[in-house]
Amino acid sequence: MLLLAPAMLLMGVFGFAPLLSGFYMSLFAGRYGEDRFAGLDNYVRAFTDPGFWSSLRVTIYYVAGTIPASLALSFFIAFGLHRILRGRGALRTLYFLPYVTSAVAAAMVWRAIFNSPDGVANLLLSHAGFGPQRWVLESRGVLHLLSGGWIPPGVGPSLALCCVMLFDIWHDSGFMIVVFLAGLSAIPAELEEAARIDGAGPWRVIRHVVIPLLSPTILFLLVASTVRAFQAFNSFYALTQQPDQPLFESTTNLVIYIYGQLYRWNDYGYGAAVAMLFTGAIMLVTALQWRYVGRKVHYS
Amino acid sequence: MNRFKRHLWSASLYILLVLGGFLTAWPFLWMLSTAFKSHIAALEPSLSLWPGEWHWENVRDTFESAPFARYFLNSLLVSGSVTCCVVLTSAMAGYAFARLTFRGKGLLFALVLATMMVPFELTLVPNFVLIQRLGWYNTYAALIVPWCANAFSIFLMRQAFLGLPGDYFDAALIDGCGHLRFLARIAVPLAKPIVVSVALFAFLGSYNALLWPLLVTADESMRVVQVGLTYFRGDFGVRVNLLMCASSIVILPTVLLYFCAQRYFVEAAITAGIKG
Numbered sequence: 001m002l003l004l005a006p007a008m009l010l011m012g013v014f015g016f017a018p019l020l021s022g023f024y025m026s027l028f029a030g031r032y033g034e035d036r037f038a039g040l041d042n043y044v045r046a047f048t049d050p051g052f053w054s055s056l057r058v059t060i061y062y063v064a065g066t067i068p069a070s071l072a073l074s075f076f077i078a079f080g081l082h083r084i085l086r087g088r089g090a091l092r093t094l095y096f097l098p099y100v101t102s103a104v105a106a107a108m109v110w111r112a113i114f115n116s117p118d119g120v121a122n123l124l125l126s127h128a129g130f131g132p133q134r135w136v137l138e139s140r141g142v143l144h145l146l147s148g149g150w151i152p153p154g155v156g157p158s159l160a161l162c163c164v165m166l167f168d169i170w171h172d173s174g175f176m177i178v179v180f181l182a183g184l185s186a187i188p189a190e191l192e193e194a195a196r197i198d199g200a201g202p203w204r205v206i207r208h209v210v211i212p213l214l215s216p217t218i219l220f221l222l223v224a225s226t227v228r229a230f231q232a233f234n235s236f237y238a239l240t241q242q243p244d245q246p247l248f249e250s251t252t253n254l255v256i257y258i259y260g261q262l263y264r265w266n267d268y269g270y271g272a273a274v275a276m277l278f279t280g281a282i283m284l285v286t287a288l289q290w291r292y293v294g295r296k297v298h299y300s
Numbered sequence: 301m302n303r304f305k306r307h308l309w310s311a312s313l314y315i316l317l318v319l320g321g322f323l324t325a326w327p328f329l330w331m332l333s334t335a336f337k338s339h340i341a342a343l344e345p346s347l348s349l350w351p352g353e354w355h356w357e358n359v360r361d362t363f364e365s366a367p368f369a370r371y372f373l374n375s376l377l378v379s380g381s382v383t384c385c386v387v388l389t390s391a392m393a394g395y396a397f398a399r400l401t402f403r404g405k406g407l408l409f410a411l412v413l414a415t416m417m418v419p420f421e422l423t424l425v426p427n428f429v430l431i432q433r434l435g436w437y438n439t440y441a442a443l444i445v446p447w448c449a450n451a452f453s454i455f456l457m458r459q460a461f462l463g464l465p466g467d468y469f470d471a472a473l474i475d476g477c478g479h480l481r482f483l484a485r486i487a488v489p490l491a492k493p494i495v496v497s498v499a500l501f502a503f504l505g506s507y508n509a510l511l512w513p514l515l516v517t518a519d520e521s522m523r524v525v526q527v528g529l530t531y532f533r534g535d536f537g538v539r540v541n542l543l544m545c546a547s548s549i550v551i552l553p554t555v556l557l558y559f560c561a562q563r564y565f566v567e568a569a570i571t572a573g574i575k576g
Binding site: 007011014019097101104109113231233271275276 | 310313314316317318320321322324325327328330331334343344345346347388389390392393395396397400408411412415420421422423424425426427428429430445446448449450451454479480483504507508510511514515525526529530531532540543544546547548550551554555558562
Protein backbone atom coordinates (compact mmCIF):
# COMPACT_ATOMS: atom_id res chain seq x y z
CA MET A 1 0.00 0.00 0.00
CA LEU A 2 2.91 2.28 0.80
CA LEU A 3 4.21 1.76 -2.71
CA LEU A 4 1.06 3.25 -4.16
CA ALA A 5 0.66 6.15 -1.74
CA PRO A 6 2.88 8.81 -3.38
CA ALA A 7 1.52 8.37 -6.91
CA MET A 8 -2.11 8.12 -5.82
CA LEU A 9 -1.86 11.12 -3.51
CA LEU A 10 -0.36 13.30 -6.24
CA MET A 11 -2.80 12.15 -8.88
CA GLY A 12 -5.74 12.54 -6.51
CA VAL A 13 -4.82 16.10 -5.62
CA PHE A 14 -3.73 17.33 -9.04
CA GLY A 15 -5.72 15.01 -11.31
CA PHE A 16 -9.08 14.07 -9.82
CA ALA A 17 -9.93 16.80 -7.36
CA PRO A 18 -9.60 19.47 -10.08
CA LEU A 19 -12.19 17.65 -12.20
CA LEU A 20 -14.85 18.16 -9.57
CA SER A 21 -13.75 21.57 -8.42
CA GLY A 22 -13.48 22.72 -12.03
CA PHE A 23 -17.14 21.99 -12.56
CA TYR A 24 -17.96 23.67 -9.24
CA MET A 25 -15.96 26.76 -10.21
CA SER A 26 -17.71 27.03 -13.55
CA LEU A 27 -20.97 27.67 -11.69
CA PHE A 28 -19.68 30.89 -10.14
CA ALA A 29 -19.24 34.31 -11.65
CA GLY A 30 -16.78 37.06 -10.87
CA ARG A 31 -13.15 37.05 -9.98
CA TYR A 32 -11.51 34.72 -7.53
CA GLY A 33 -12.46 35.60 -3.94
CA GLU A 34 -15.61 37.50 -4.81
CA ASP A 35 -17.57 34.54 -6.08
CA ARG A 36 -21.26 34.81 -6.77
CA PHE A 37 -23.32 31.75 -7.60
CA ALA A 38 -24.33 32.02 -11.23
CA GLY A 39 -25.77 28.64 -12.11
CA LEU A 40 -25.32 28.00 -15.79
CA ASP A 41 -24.79 31.69 -16.68
CA ASN A 42 -21.15 31.12 -17.65
CA TYR A 43 -22.21 28.48 -20.16
CA VAL A 44 -24.89 30.73 -21.62
CA ARG A 45 -22.33 33.51 -21.83
CA ALA A 46 -19.94 31.29 -23.81
CA PHE A 47 -22.59 30.55 -26.41
CA THR A 48 -23.32 34.24 -26.90
CA ASP A 49 -19.68 35.36 -26.84
CA PRO A 50 -18.24 36.06 -30.32
CA GLY A 51 -14.72 35.46 -28.94
CA PHE A 52 -15.68 31.90 -27.98
CA TRP A 53 -17.14 31.14 -31.42
CA SER A 54 -14.15 32.65 -33.17
CA SER A 55 -11.72 30.54 -31.12
CA LEU A 56 -13.82 27.44 -31.77
CA ARG A 57 -13.65 28.17 -35.50
CA VAL A 58 -9.86 28.57 -35.31
CA THR A 59 -9.59 25.23 -33.47
CA ILE A 60 -11.71 23.45 -36.09
CA TYR A 61 -9.76 24.92 -39.03
CA TYR A 62 -6.55 23.87 -37.36
CA VAL A 63 -7.62 20.29 -36.58
CA ALA A 64 -9.10 19.82 -40.06
CA GLY A 65 -6.05 21.36 -41.71
CA THR A 66 -3.31 19.48 -39.87
CA ILE A 67 -4.50 15.95 -39.08
CA PRO A 68 -5.30 14.60 -42.58
CA ALA A 69 -2.25 16.32 -44.08
CA SER A 70 0.24 15.07 -41.51
CA LEU A 71 -1.26 11.57 -41.44
CA ALA A 72 -1.01 11.27 -45.23
CA LEU A 73 2.43 12.84 -45.44
CA SER A 74 3.94 10.71 -42.69
CA PHE A 75 2.32 7.57 -44.09
CA PHE A 76 4.02 8.06 -47.45
CA ILE A 77 7.36 8.98 -45.89
CA ALA A 78 7.18 5.93 -43.62
CA PHE A 79 6.17 3.76 -46.57
CA GLY A 80 9.17 5.02 -48.51
CA LEU A 81 11.53 4.55 -45.57
CA HIS A 82 10.19 1.05 -45.09
CA ARG A 83 11.09 0.18 -48.67
CA ILE A 84 14.75 1.18 -48.55
CA LEU A 85 17.41 -0.78 -46.72
CA ARG A 86 20.47 1.41 -46.43
CA GLY A 87 20.43 4.62 -44.43
CA ARG A 88 16.98 4.04 -43.01
CA GLY A 89 18.10 4.77 -39.44
CA ALA A 90 19.86 8.01 -40.35
CA LEU A 91 16.93 9.26 -42.42
CA ARG A 92 14.47 8.32 -39.68
CA THR A 93 16.50 10.34 -37.19
CA LEU A 94 16.46 13.29 -39.58
CA TYR A 95 12.66 13.17 -39.83
CA PHE A 96 12.27 12.56 -36.10
CA LEU A 97 14.48 15.45 -35.04
CA PRO A 98 11.78 18.19 -35.09
CA TYR A 99 9.63 16.16 -32.70
CA VAL A 100 12.32 16.00 -29.99
CA THR A 101 13.03 19.70 -30.04
CA SER A 102 10.99 22.15 -28.06
CA ALA A 103 8.14 23.72 -30.03
CA VAL A 104 9.05 27.11 -28.58
CA ALA A 105 12.67 27.07 -29.74
CA ALA A 106 11.66 25.73 -33.13
CA ALA A 107 8.93 28.37 -33.38
CA MET A 108 11.56 31.07 -32.85
CA VAL A 109 13.37 29.75 -35.91
CA TRP A 110 10.19 29.74 -37.99
CA ARG A 111 9.30 33.22 -36.79
CA ALA A 112 12.62 34.43 -38.13
CA ILE A 113 12.00 32.58 -41.41
CA PHE A 114 8.52 34.16 -41.64
CA ASN A 115 9.86 37.54 -40.56
CA SER A 116 8.34 40.42 -42.49
CA PRO A 117 9.52 41.99 -44.71
CA ASP A 118 13.08 40.56 -44.47
CA GLY A 119 12.58 36.85 -43.80
CA VAL A 120 13.67 33.87 -45.86
CA ALA A 121 10.03 33.11 -46.80
CA ASN A 122 9.71 36.52 -48.45
CA LEU A 123 13.08 36.04 -50.13
CA LEU A 124 11.74 32.85 -51.75
CA LEU A 125 8.56 34.68 -52.79
CA SER A 126 10.56 37.45 -54.42
CA HIS A 127 12.66 34.88 -56.32
CA ALA A 128 9.41 33.45 -57.62
CA GLY A 129 8.32 36.95 -58.62
CA PHE A 130 5.73 37.68 -55.92
CA GLY A 131 5.45 40.54 -53.46
CA PRO A 132 6.22 40.11 -49.74
CA GLN A 133 3.64 38.74 -47.28
CA ARG A 134 3.18 39.34 -43.55
CA TRP A 135 2.97 35.61 -42.77
CA VAL A 136 2.47 34.99 -39.03
CA LEU A 137 1.17 38.55 -38.56
CA GLU A 138 -1.37 38.34 -41.38
CA SER A 139 -4.93 38.13 -40.05
CA ARG A 140 -6.57 38.19 -43.47
CA GLY A 141 -7.83 34.91 -44.88
CA VAL A 142 -5.59 32.86 -47.11
CA LEU A 143 -8.45 32.50 -49.62
CA HIS A 144 -8.73 36.28 -49.74
CA LEU A 145 -5.03 36.62 -50.57
CA LEU A 146 -5.01 33.81 -53.14
CA SER A 147 -8.08 35.08 -54.95
CA GLY A 148 -6.61 38.58 -55.20
CA GLY A 149 -9.22 40.07 -52.87
CA TRP A 150 -12.19 38.49 -54.60
CA ILE A 151 -13.17 36.40 -51.54
CA PRO A 152 -13.78 38.51 -48.38
CA PRO A 153 -10.87 38.46 -45.85
CA GLY A 154 -12.93 36.91 -43.05
CA VAL A 155 -13.68 33.67 -44.93
CA GLY A 156 -11.57 30.61 -44.15
CA PRO A 157 -8.40 30.39 -42.05
CA SER A 158 -6.01 33.34 -41.92
CA LEU A 159 -2.54 33.19 -43.41
CA ALA A 160 -1.13 33.34 -39.86
CA LEU A 161 -3.15 30.26 -38.92
CA CYS A 162 -1.91 28.44 -42.02
CA CYS A 163 1.66 29.18 -40.94
CA VAL A 164 0.92 27.58 -37.56
CA MET A 165 -0.54 24.53 -39.34
CA LEU A 166 2.50 24.20 -41.58
CA PHE A 167 4.76 24.47 -38.55
CA ASP A 168 2.92 21.75 -36.65
CA ILE A 169 2.78 19.40 -39.61
CA TRP A 170 6.56 19.78 -39.75
CA HIS A 171 6.98 19.46 -35.99
CA ASP A 172 4.72 16.46 -35.31
CA SER A 173 5.13 14.24 -38.36
CA GLY A 174 8.30 12.62 -36.98
CA PHE A 175 6.36 10.85 -34.26
CA MET A 176 3.77 9.57 -36.73
CA ILE A 177 6.51 8.32 -39.05
CA VAL A 178 8.13 6.29 -36.27
CA VAL A 179 4.79 4.75 -35.27
CA PHE A 180 3.86 4.02 -38.91
CA LEU A 181 7.25 2.38 -39.45
CA ALA A 182 6.61 0.11 -36.49
CA GLY A 183 3.21 -0.80 -37.86
CA LEU A 184 4.60 -1.46 -41.34
CA SER A 185 7.34 -3.74 -40.03
CA ALA A 186 4.65 -5.94 -38.46
CA ILE A 187 3.06 -6.63 -41.88
CA PRO A 188 4.31 -9.91 -43.36
CA ALA A 189 6.25 -9.22 -46.57
CA GLU A 190 4.66 -12.25 -48.27
CA LEU A 191 1.26 -10.53 -48.39
CA GLU A 192 2.55 -7.56 -50.36
CA GLU A 193 4.61 -9.89 -52.54
CA ALA A 194 1.60 -12.09 -53.27
CA ALA A 195 -0.55 -9.12 -54.27
CA ARG A 196 2.18 -7.87 -56.58
CA ILE A 197 2.58 -11.24 -58.26
CA ASP A 198 -1.16 -11.25 -58.83
CA GLY A 199 -0.58 -8.12 -60.90
CA ALA A 200 -1.59 -5.39 -58.45
CA GLY A 201 0.15 -2.04 -58.96
CA PRO A 202 1.66 -0.05 -56.08
CA TRP A 203 -1.54 1.97 -55.51
CA ARG A 204 -3.67 -1.13 -55.27
CA VAL A 205 -1.20 -2.80 -52.93
CA ILE A 206 -1.36 0.25 -50.67
CA ARG A 207 -5.14 0.49 -50.78
CA HIS A 208 -6.10 -3.14 -50.44
CA VAL A 209 -3.23 -4.67 -48.46
CA VAL A 210 -1.21 -2.10 -46.56
CA ILE A 211 -3.92 0.27 -45.33
CA PRO A 212 -6.32 -2.43 -44.04
CA LEU A 213 -3.48 -4.18 -42.19
CA LEU A 214 -2.27 -0.87 -40.80
CA SER A 215 -5.71 0.27 -39.66
CA PRO A 216 -5.19 -0.25 -35.88
CA THR A 217 -2.10 1.99 -36.09
CA ILE A 218 -4.00 4.56 -38.15
CA LEU A 219 -6.85 4.64 -35.64
CA PHE A 220 -4.43 5.12 -32.74
CA LEU A 221 -2.64 7.96 -34.51
CA LEU A 222 -5.91 9.56 -35.59
CA VAL A 223 -7.40 9.60 -32.09
CA ALA A 224 -4.21 10.55 -30.25
CA SER A 225 -3.19 13.30 -32.65
CA THR A 226 -6.70 14.78 -32.86
CA VAL A 227 -6.76 15.17 -29.08
CA ARG A 228 -3.30 16.74 -29.22
CA ALA A 229 -4.34 19.08 -32.03
CA PHE A 230 -7.30 20.29 -30.01
CA GLN A 231 -4.95 21.00 -27.13
CA ALA A 232 -2.23 22.73 -29.17
CA PHE A 233 -0.90 25.72 -27.30
CA ASN A 234 2.88 26.07 -27.56
CA SER A 235 3.06 26.55 -31.32
CA PHE A 236 0.16 29.01 -31.40
CA TYR A 237 1.57 31.03 -28.56
CA ALA A 238 5.22 31.05 -29.55
CA LEU A 239 4.64 31.57 -33.25
CA THR A 240 1.97 34.26 -33.32
CA GLN A 241 1.26 35.81 -29.92
CA GLN A 242 3.24 38.58 -28.24
CA PRO A 243 3.66 38.26 -24.46
CA ASP A 244 2.61 41.79 -23.54
CA GLN A 245 0.08 42.56 -26.23
CA PRO A 246 -3.61 41.72 -26.72
CA LEU A 247 -4.28 38.26 -28.10
CA PHE A 248 -4.06 37.99 -31.89
CA GLU A 249 -7.59 36.93 -32.71
CA SER A 250 -7.12 35.06 -35.96
CA THR A 251 -4.82 32.56 -34.20
CA THR A 252 -6.61 32.41 -30.85
CA ASN A 253 -7.72 28.82 -30.49
CA LEU A 254 -9.76 27.55 -27.56
CA VAL A 255 -6.75 26.87 -25.34
CA ILE A 256 -5.27 30.32 -25.94
CA TYR A 257 -8.75 31.72 -25.26
CA ILE A 258 -8.98 29.87 -21.93
CA TYR A 259 -5.49 31.06 -21.06
CA GLY A 260 -6.54 34.63 -21.85
CA GLN A 261 -9.61 34.41 -19.60
CA LEU A 262 -7.50 33.17 -16.71
CA TYR A 263 -4.32 35.05 -16.98
CA ARG A 264 -5.20 38.32 -18.61
CA TRP A 265 -8.67 38.86 -17.08
CA ASN A 266 -8.66 36.56 -14.00
CA ASP A 267 -12.13 35.39 -15.00
CA TYR A 268 -11.89 31.93 -13.41
CA GLY A 269 -15.54 30.91 -13.45
CA TYR A 270 -15.93 31.67 -17.15
CA GLY A 271 -12.55 30.11 -17.98
CA ALA A 272 -13.55 26.91 -16.19
CA ALA A 273 -16.88 26.83 -18.02
CA VAL A 274 -15.15 27.16 -21.41
CA ALA A 275 -12.69 24.43 -20.37
CA MET A 276 -15.64 22.18 -19.51
CA LEU A 277 -17.27 22.79 -22.90
CA PHE A 278 -13.91 22.21 -24.55
CA THR A 279 -13.45 18.86 -22.78
CA GLY A 280 -16.94 17.87 -23.81
CA ALA A 281 -16.10 18.67 -27.44
CA ILE A 282 -12.90 16.58 -27.35
CA MET A 283 -14.72 13.62 -25.83
CA LEU A 284 -17.48 13.87 -28.41
CA VAL A 285 -15.02 13.91 -31.31
CA THR A 286 -13.04 11.02 -29.84
CA ALA A 287 -16.21 8.99 -29.34
CA LEU A 288 -17.32 9.67 -32.94
CA GLN A 289 -13.92 8.61 -34.25
CA TRP A 290 -14.03 5.35 -32.29
CA ARG A 291 -17.54 4.68 -33.51
CA TYR A 292 -17.22 5.50 -37.19
CA VAL A 293 -13.55 4.96 -37.96
CA GLY A 294 -13.07 2.22 -35.37
CA ARG A 295 -15.70 0.12 -37.15
CA LYS A 296 -13.52 -0.06 -40.26
CA VAL A 297 -10.46 -1.19 -38.35
CA HIS A 298 -9.25 -4.61 -39.31
CA TYR A 299 -7.74 -6.68 -36.50
CA SER A 300 -5.81 -9.70 -37.66
CA MET B 301 13.71 -3.60 -68.74
CA ASN B 302 11.96 -4.66 -65.55
CA ARG B 303 15.21 -4.50 -63.62
CA PHE B 304 15.99 -1.09 -65.03
CA LYS B 305 12.55 0.08 -63.96
CA ARG B 306 13.09 -1.22 -60.46
CA HIS B 307 16.45 0.55 -60.16
CA LEU B 308 14.94 3.76 -61.42
CA TRP B 309 12.12 3.41 -58.91
CA SER B 310 14.45 2.83 -55.97
CA ALA B 311 16.80 5.64 -57.02
CA SER B 312 13.98 8.16 -57.26
CA LEU B 313 12.68 6.95 -53.90
CA TYR B 314 16.07 7.68 -52.34
CA ILE B 315 16.25 11.09 -53.94
CA LEU B 316 12.76 11.98 -52.69
CA LEU B 317 13.46 10.76 -49.16
CA VAL B 318 16.81 12.53 -48.88
CA LEU B 319 15.29 15.70 -50.30
CA GLY B 320 12.44 15.48 -47.78
CA GLY B 321 14.90 14.85 -44.97
CA PHE B 322 16.95 17.84 -46.03
CA LEU B 323 13.84 20.05 -46.14
CA THR B 324 12.86 18.78 -42.68
CA ALA B 325 16.30 19.50 -41.28
CA TRP B 326 16.74 22.80 -43.12
CA PRO B 327 15.28 25.03 -40.35
CA PHE B 328 17.79 23.49 -37.91
CA LEU B 329 20.75 24.05 -40.16
CA TRP B 330 19.58 27.59 -40.83
CA MET B 331 19.25 28.16 -37.07
CA LEU B 332 22.75 26.85 -36.41
CA SER B 333 24.36 28.90 -39.14
CA THR B 334 22.50 32.10 -38.17
CA ALA B 335 23.57 31.57 -34.55
CA PHE B 336 27.18 32.14 -35.58
CA LYS B 337 26.65 35.00 -38.00
CA SER B 338 27.42 38.62 -37.21
CA HIS B 339 24.56 40.94 -36.37
CA ILE B 340 24.65 42.54 -39.83
CA ALA B 341 24.92 39.25 -41.73
CA ALA B 342 22.02 37.77 -39.78
CA LEU B 343 19.74 40.64 -40.78
CA GLU B 344 20.37 39.98 -44.45
CA PRO B 345 17.84 37.35 -45.55
CA SER B 346 19.77 34.51 -47.12
CA LEU B 347 19.29 30.88 -48.07
CA SER B 348 22.95 30.09 -47.56
CA LEU B 349 23.71 27.71 -44.71
CA TRP B 350 27.35 28.68 -44.28
CA PRO B 351 28.24 31.82 -42.32
CA GLY B 352 31.13 33.58 -44.06
CA GLU B 353 32.92 34.14 -40.80
CA TRP B 354 32.19 32.35 -37.54
CA HIS B 355 31.32 34.55 -34.57
CA TRP B 356 31.82 32.27 -31.60
CA GLU B 357 31.44 35.19 -29.21
CA ASN B 358 27.68 35.07 -29.93
CA VAL B 359 27.40 32.29 -27.34
CA ARG B 360 28.93 34.54 -24.68
CA ASP B 361 26.79 37.50 -25.78
CA THR B 362 23.63 35.40 -25.53
CA PHE B 363 24.33 34.50 -21.94
CA GLU B 364 25.23 38.09 -21.13
CA SER B 365 22.33 39.90 -22.76
CA ALA B 366 19.53 38.18 -20.80
CA PRO B 367 19.38 36.17 -17.55
CA PHE B 368 19.55 33.19 -19.83
CA ALA B 369 21.85 31.15 -17.58
CA ARG B 370 19.22 31.50 -14.87
CA TYR B 371 16.41 30.27 -17.18
CA PHE B 372 18.57 27.35 -18.16
CA LEU B 373 19.39 26.47 -14.56
CA ASN B 374 15.69 26.67 -13.59
CA SER B 375 14.72 24.40 -16.46
CA LEU B 376 17.36 21.79 -15.67
CA LEU B 377 16.50 21.87 -11.97
CA VAL B 378 12.74 21.56 -12.57
CA SER B 379 12.97 18.90 -15.29
CA GLY B 380 15.63 16.95 -13.38
CA SER B 381 13.49 16.84 -10.24
CA VAL B 382 10.35 15.94 -12.16
CA THR B 383 12.19 13.13 -13.96
CA CYS B 384 13.53 11.63 -10.71
CA CYS B 385 10.13 11.86 -9.03
CA VAL B 386 8.25 10.37 -11.97
CA VAL B 387 10.63 7.40 -12.17
CA LEU B 388 10.25 6.82 -8.42
CA THR B 389 6.47 7.15 -8.18
CA SER B 390 5.72 5.23 -11.35
CA ALA B 391 8.15 2.40 -10.57
CA MET B 392 6.54 1.96 -7.16
CA ALA B 393 2.96 2.26 -8.36
CA GLY B 394 3.63 0.16 -11.45
CA TYR B 395 5.14 -2.56 -9.27
CA ALA B 396 2.14 -2.48 -6.93
CA PHE B 397 -0.30 -2.77 -9.84
CA ALA B 398 1.71 -5.55 -11.47
CA ARG B 399 2.67 -7.74 -8.51
CA LEU B 400 0.62 -7.04 -5.40
CA THR B 401 -2.90 -8.17 -4.69
CA PHE B 402 -5.24 -5.96 -2.75
CA ARG B 403 -8.90 -5.02 -2.69
CA GLY B 404 -10.04 -2.54 -5.31
CA LYS B 405 -6.90 -2.87 -7.43
CA GLY B 406 -8.81 -3.15 -10.70
CA LEU B 407 -10.96 -0.12 -9.94
CA LEU B 408 -7.98 1.97 -8.86
CA PHE B 409 -6.06 1.10 -12.02
CA ALA B 410 -9.07 1.99 -14.16
CA LEU B 411 -9.21 5.38 -12.42
CA VAL B 412 -5.51 5.91 -13.14
CA LEU B 413 -6.06 5.13 -16.82
CA ALA B 414 -9.05 7.46 -16.92
CA THR B 415 -6.82 10.44 -16.10
CA MET B 416 -5.03 9.85 -19.41
CA MET B 417 -8.24 10.78 -21.23
CA VAL B 418 -8.83 14.05 -19.38
CA PRO B 419 -7.29 17.03 -21.16
CA PHE B 420 -4.82 19.03 -19.17
CA GLU B 421 -6.71 22.27 -19.82
CA LEU B 422 -9.67 21.13 -17.75
CA THR B 423 -7.58 20.67 -14.62
CA LEU B 424 -5.60 23.81 -15.41
CA VAL B 425 -7.94 26.32 -13.79
CA PRO B 426 -8.58 24.44 -10.50
CA ASN B 427 -4.91 23.54 -10.20
CA PHE B 428 -3.93 27.15 -10.70
CA VAL B 429 -6.30 28.22 -7.91
CA LEU B 430 -5.04 25.38 -5.70
CA ILE B 431 -1.44 26.51 -6.20
CA GLN B 432 -2.40 30.04 -5.18
CA ARG B 433 -4.21 28.82 -2.05
CA LEU B 434 -1.21 26.71 -1.06
CA GLY B 435 0.94 29.81 -1.39
CA TRP B 436 3.06 28.11 -4.06
CA TYR B 437 2.58 30.74 -6.74
CA ASN B 438 5.95 31.69 -8.24
CA THR B 439 7.86 28.86 -6.49
CA TYR B 440 9.71 25.77 -7.68
CA ALA B 441 7.11 23.62 -5.89
CA ALA B 442 4.44 24.89 -8.29
CA LEU B 443 6.60 23.93 -11.25
CA ILE B 444 7.58 20.50 -9.94
CA VAL B 445 5.06 18.87 -7.60
CA PRO B 446 1.94 18.66 -9.84
CA TRP B 447 3.94 16.74 -12.47
CA CYS B 448 5.56 14.15 -10.20
CA ALA B 449 3.17 11.33 -11.08
CA ASN B 450 1.34 10.51 -14.30
CA ALA B 451 -0.78 7.71 -15.65
CA PHE B 452 1.22 7.07 -18.81
CA SER B 453 4.42 6.31 -16.87
CA ILE B 454 2.62 4.11 -14.36
CA PHE B 455 1.02 2.22 -17.23
CA LEU B 456 4.36 1.68 -19.02
CA MET B 457 6.04 0.51 -15.80
CA ARG B 458 3.23 -1.88 -14.99
CA GLN B 459 3.49 -3.44 -18.45
CA ALA B 460 7.25 -3.80 -18.02
CA PHE B 461 6.97 -5.49 -14.61
CA LEU B 462 4.19 -7.79 -15.82
CA GLY B 463 6.56 -8.97 -18.54
CA LEU B 464 9.20 -10.17 -16.06
CA PRO B 465 9.17 -13.88 -15.14
CA GLY B 466 7.02 -14.50 -12.05
CA ASP B 467 9.47 -17.07 -10.63
CA TYR B 468 11.95 -14.32 -9.79
CA PHE B 469 9.42 -12.67 -7.53
CA ASP B 470 8.50 -15.87 -5.72
CA ALA B 471 12.12 -16.92 -5.24
CA ALA B 472 13.14 -13.51 -3.90
CA LEU B 473 10.19 -13.32 -1.54
CA ILE B 474 10.91 -16.82 -0.17
CA ASP B 475 14.50 -15.74 0.46
CA GLY B 476 13.10 -12.98 2.66
CA CYS B 477 13.69 -10.10 0.28
CA GLY B 478 11.21 -7.24 0.89
CA HIS B 479 9.20 -5.65 -1.90
CA LEU B 480 11.11 -2.38 -1.88
CA ARG B 481 14.49 -4.07 -2.01
CA PHE B 482 13.35 -6.42 -4.72
CA LEU B 483 12.05 -3.49 -6.73
CA ALA B 484 15.27 -1.51 -6.45
CA ARG B 485 17.74 -4.36 -6.87
CA ILE B 486 16.09 -6.67 -9.40
CA ALA B 487 12.90 -5.40 -11.03
CA VAL B 488 14.11 -1.94 -12.09
CA PRO B 489 17.46 -3.12 -13.52
CA LEU B 490 15.67 -5.85 -15.48
CA ALA B 491 13.19 -3.37 -16.95
CA LYS B 492 15.88 -0.86 -17.88
CA PRO B 493 14.70 0.04 -21.42
CA ILE B 494 11.28 1.03 -20.13
CA VAL B 495 12.73 2.88 -17.13
CA VAL B 496 15.00 4.86 -19.46
CA SER B 497 12.06 5.67 -21.73
CA VAL B 498 9.86 6.76 -18.84
CA ALA B 499 12.66 9.06 -17.68
CA LEU B 500 13.09 10.45 -21.19
CA PHE B 501 9.41 11.11 -21.77
CA ALA B 502 9.21 12.74 -18.34
CA PHE B 503 12.18 14.97 -19.08
CA LEU B 504 10.94 15.94 -22.55
CA GLY B 505 7.45 16.70 -21.26
CA SER B 506 8.69 18.83 -18.43
CA TYR B 507 11.48 20.60 -20.30
CA ASN B 508 9.30 21.48 -23.29
CA ALA B 509 6.27 22.62 -21.28
CA LEU B 510 5.17 26.22 -21.75
CA LEU B 511 1.61 26.88 -20.58
CA TRP B 512 1.93 25.76 -16.95
CA PRO B 513 5.23 27.54 -16.19
CA LEU B 514 3.83 30.61 -17.94
CA LEU B 515 0.83 30.60 -15.60
CA VAL B 516 2.42 29.86 -12.24
CA THR B 517 5.51 32.04 -12.36
CA ALA B 518 5.79 35.81 -12.43
CA ASP B 519 9.40 36.77 -11.69
CA GLU B 520 12.26 36.85 -14.13
CA SER B 521 14.24 34.65 -11.71
CA MET B 522 11.63 31.88 -11.84
CA ARG B 523 11.23 31.61 -15.60
CA VAL B 524 12.18 28.43 -17.40
CA VAL B 525 13.85 28.51 -20.84
CA GLN B 526 10.67 27.97 -22.83
CA VAL B 527 8.98 30.97 -21.22
CA GLY B 528 12.21 32.97 -21.29
CA LEU B 529 12.54 32.39 -25.01
CA THR B 530 9.12 33.87 -25.77
CA TYR B 531 10.18 37.01 -23.88
CA PHE B 532 13.59 36.96 -25.51
CA ARG B 533 12.21 38.11 -28.81
CA GLY B 534 10.94 41.34 -27.34
CA ASP B 535 14.06 41.88 -25.25
CA PHE B 536 16.34 41.30 -28.18
CA GLY B 537 14.62 43.50 -30.68
CA VAL B 538 16.09 42.46 -33.98
CA ARG B 539 19.19 40.57 -32.80
CA VAL B 540 18.28 37.48 -34.77
CA ASN B 541 21.70 35.88 -34.43
CA LEU B 542 21.50 35.84 -30.62
CA LEU B 543 17.92 34.59 -30.71
CA MET B 544 19.02 31.68 -32.92
CA CYS B 545 21.97 31.05 -30.65
CA ALA B 546 19.59 30.90 -27.66
CA SER B 547 17.24 28.54 -29.55
CA SER B 548 20.16 26.23 -30.38
CA ILE B 549 21.18 26.14 -26.73
CA VAL B 550 17.60 25.39 -25.63
CA ILE B 551 17.32 22.53 -28.10
CA LEU B 552 20.73 21.07 -27.20
CA PRO B 553 19.84 19.04 -24.02
CA THR B 554 16.87 17.26 -25.60
CA VAL B 555 18.72 16.42 -28.80
CA LEU B 556 21.68 15.08 -26.79
CA LEU B 557 19.36 13.02 -24.58
CA TYR B 558 17.59 11.68 -27.65
CA PHE B 559 20.84 10.50 -29.18
CA CYS B 560 21.96 8.87 -25.91
CA ALA B 561 18.72 6.96 -25.51
CA GLN B 562 17.60 6.68 -29.12
CA ARG B 563 17.28 2.92 -29.07
CA TYR B 564 15.04 2.88 -26.02
CA PHE B 565 13.11 5.96 -27.05
CA VAL B 566 12.07 4.63 -30.44
CA GLU B 567 11.19 1.28 -28.88
CA ALA B 568 8.96 2.94 -26.32
CA ALA B 569 7.25 5.08 -28.95
CA ILE B 570 6.59 1.88 -30.86
CA THR B 571 5.20 0.06 -27.81
CA ALA B 572 3.01 3.01 -26.95
CA GLY B 573 1.88 3.32 -30.54
CA ILE B 574 0.88 -0.23 -31.21
CA LYS B 575 -0.53 -1.23 -27.86
CA GLY B 576 -2.19 2.07 -27.12
